[in-house]
Amino acid sequence: MGSGAKPQRSANCGDVNIDKLENPVQFKILSIPATGDVYAEEELNRFLRSHRAVSVQRELVQSGTAAYWCFCIEHLPGSAGSDETGGRRRRVDYKEVLSEADFAVFARLRDVRKELAASEAVPVYAIATNEQLAEMARARSATAADLKKIDGFGEAKAEKYGETFLAVIREFDQAEGGEKNASGGEPH
Secondary structure, three states, X not given: OOOOOOOOOOOOOEEEEEEEOOEEEEEEEEEEEOOOOHHHHHHHHHHHHHOOEEEEEEEEEEEOOEEEEEEEEEEOOOOOOOOOOOOOOOOOOHHHHOOHHHHHHHHHHHXXXXXXXHHHOOOHHHHOOHHHXXXXXXXXXXXXXXXXXXXXXXXXXXXXXXXXXXXXXXXXXXXXXXXOOOOOOOOO
């Protein structure tokens, strides 16, 4: 490989279009060697800056003696653009990316988060981000261990707020008559 040549990465699968009823989303799969790769890191950062990401899943993958980070980025079609937002990233409209049932859970989780934040005199994002609440609603988290799998929602938050959020999810699951199973919801 000549100097300045871009290294080849075999795990870049590109965009995959998935149609969820009326909520089209896309997925971008990227990998970065665990030892680091400036080009791959820049590609990931450039992609995240230019798209409206809904969620990012990451996993360290071992393949023989090689190890790499694999990222699955769920994003809305089009780019993030800076047209009407003055250069800021546009907000995700969770009504667009969540099913009607999941959005109802998300909205109730958001209300509960607001109540918790007011009682503790902290900003709502200190309790949980919208992305974390959307993931709880989408996966229908059933246990504190499920909550800890959500990026940024660790042991302390699971212990402090977990039961409150789980009670909301259980309430919806019971009202829906168990349409979604307790081990992570129906496949999306």
